[in-house]
Amino acid sequence: MAWDTDSIKISKRPFNRLRWRLLLSYLGVMIAILGSSTLAVYEFFANSLYAQLDRQLLTLADAGVHGLEAVKEGYEDDEDDEDDEDHHDYEDHHDYEAIAPRLDNDGDLDIPWQNFRQPAQGIEWFDERGNLLARQGLIFPSAPLVTRTSNEGSGHTVNGGIRTLTWVAHEQDEEDLDIEGYVRVSQSTEAVEEVLVKLRWGMLLGGAIAASLTAVGGMWLTDQALKPIEASFNQLKQFTADASHELRSPLTAIKTSVDVMLSHPERIHPADVKKFEAIASALKQMTRLVEDLLILARTDQSSHPSQWVNLPLEELLEDLIDLWLPQAEAKDIILRADAIAPAMRSIIAPVTIQGDPFLLQRLFANLLENALNYTPPGGKVTLSLEQQEDWIAVSIQDTGIGIAPEHLPLVFDRLWRADKARTRRAGGSGLGLAIAKSIAEQHQGQILVTSQLNVGSCFQVLLPIHF
Incomplete structure (x- = not known):
């Protein structure tokens, strides 16, 4: 059978598998890096936004503490104007919803916070027993006050989209720092969540674009990395095919000569018969190897x-x-x-x-x-x-x-x-x-x-x- 080894077209199937393996490995690493970086950036911005919100609450609480004494004085003056029955009920009254309307500061308390109407904030004053004295603003948590003995720790809670800070006011003149009352400030997290939602969508879109660009770049890099390998492999295959083809002629000539010698044993010294048989066996094996190499070169074509x-x-x-x-x-x-x-x-x-x-x-x-x-x-x-x-x-x-x-x-x-x-x-x-x-x-x-x-x-x- 005649073999054409002048221009053997090497199949790209092995390289296609290698190309996909390299590309998927590259994409896996890049997506892992991109995903972890995106999560880190998101957590950083989320923590920064909530830290800024906490600073605003702390500033508001600090201002509220300075007004606690005025609130308590105004509340006591308001109590003095009430009849004895109402005054008696207050001592044992712990129903938040029942006393909140009466203490809503619709003109009852003359305090500096009278006109505080921030749409996303609220401030509440409590006495040392946790009873509500007054409140101003528009945002208030539904949960009851959780009393604290000190301001150590964050003191922040989130409930129903409202972030609150409970601050303990102490009597500074006393060595034991007895509790004077509590100030609870609240602020809606809606604005922060809106920013985080926009940030998530932006990161999602940016991540999709980055992943697409990474895939395109990965394909280009993979092709560039495989080009020298493909060139070396093609040269090796071409050399194998050319060498095998060139070996067929001398092997055929040697095989013909050995067959002729073995067909006329009288021309061979008896001691050399086994040597010629060994040569014939080796020639057969070499010829088979050359034919196998040529077949492999042919099957690597289209x-x-x-x-x-x-x-x-x-x-x-x-x-x-x-x-x-x-x-x-x-x-x-x-x-x-x-x-x-x-x-x-x-x-x-x-x-x-x-x-x-x-x-x-x-x-x-x-x-x-x-x-x-x-x-x-x-x-x-x-x-x-x-x-x-x-x-x-x-x-x-x-x-x-x-x-x-x-x-x-x-x-x-x-x-x-x-x-x-x-x-x-x-x-x-x-x-x-x-x-x-x-x-x-x-x-x-x-x-x-x-x-x-x-x-x-x-x-x-x-x-x-x-x-």
């Missing part, structure tokens, strides 16, 4: 070669069985084909696939040869054919030495040999399964393998059916 034709798969497999049956019988191995049952062939149309006849024949020949080489005498190799919807499954099962579970992911690697399974075989290039996988993938198929040590292996080839 996935739709012009040589593809419609093939009846069952006939191709029957021809292979006839070809390998003498070798199986010589090794005392049962080679059986369990394809479509004869009774069904009259009503089922032959299974047809599309592909390169030579490559597909080489695919199944490699699997059959592999099964026969690793099956001991007395064993069995079974080839079966099964249709699965739009796919055809060709299974080659043997009763050989099997493959260890840790070696299964490596069996299709080029030139890989397991210590136990593959050193047992004499000859071979170590490329048979790699070639089979490459051919299957070129035909939009795949190879699956299951195996158990000392029980056997099963290689299943899935190929699309051509209707």
Whole structure:
């Protein structure tokens, strides 16, 4: 067969997988960095806004503490003007809603806070027992006052979108700092939440734009990183194909000369016969290796070669069985084909696939040869054919030495040999399964393998059916 190695087009499938892996890894790292940075910025701004709100509450509370004495005096004066019954009720009155309207400062208390009407703030004064004295503003929490003994700690609470600060007023003249009363200031968090909502939407939009730009930049960086690798790989593949092609001619000449010498043993000294046989065996192995390298170079070309034709798969497999049956019988191995049952062939149309006849024949020949080489005498190799919807499954099962579970992911690697399974075989290039996988993938198929040590292996080839 003539091989064209002048301009071999290397398939980009391996590099496409590598490109996507690099791109996804890059995006994962960048998105993690971007996400953590965005959360950190958001938390910083949120804490800053609430810290600013707390400072405003603290300023208001400090001002309110200075007015507590005036509020208490105004409240006591207001009590003196009431009748005895109302005054008696006050001593035992603890219902917040009942006394709040009377102490709403609609002119009852003459204090500096009389006209305090901030729409987002409110201030309340309590005596040392926690009873409400007065309040001004428009924002008040619904929760009752929680008394405190000191101003240590934040003293901030959030309830129903209202942030409050309870401040304890002490009598400064006393050494024990007895509690004089409480000032509770409140402010709505609506303005802060509006800013945070806008910030979240802005960060979400900015994050989407940043992620898009990162993806575009990642694709460009990945392409730039893979260009020298692809160039080196293409040069290596081209060199392999050229070198293999150039080796065929001298190997053919040497093989012809050795065959001629072996065909005339009378011209060879008896002591040199085994040497020539060793040379012939080495030439056969080298020739097989060169042919395998050329096949790998060819299968790395475009996935739709012009040589593809419609093939009846069952006939191709029957021809292979006839070809390998003498070798199986010589090794005392049962080679059986369990394809479509004869009774069904009259009503089922032959299974047809599309592909390169030579490559597909080489695919199944490699699997059959592999099964026969690793099956001991007395064993069995079974080839079966099964249709699965739009796919055809060709299974080659043997009763050989099997493959260890840790070696299964490596069996299709080029030139890989397991210590136990593959050193047992004499000859071979170590490329048979790699070639089979490459051919299957070129035909939009795949190879699956299951195996158990000392029980056997099963290689299943899935190929699309051509209707």
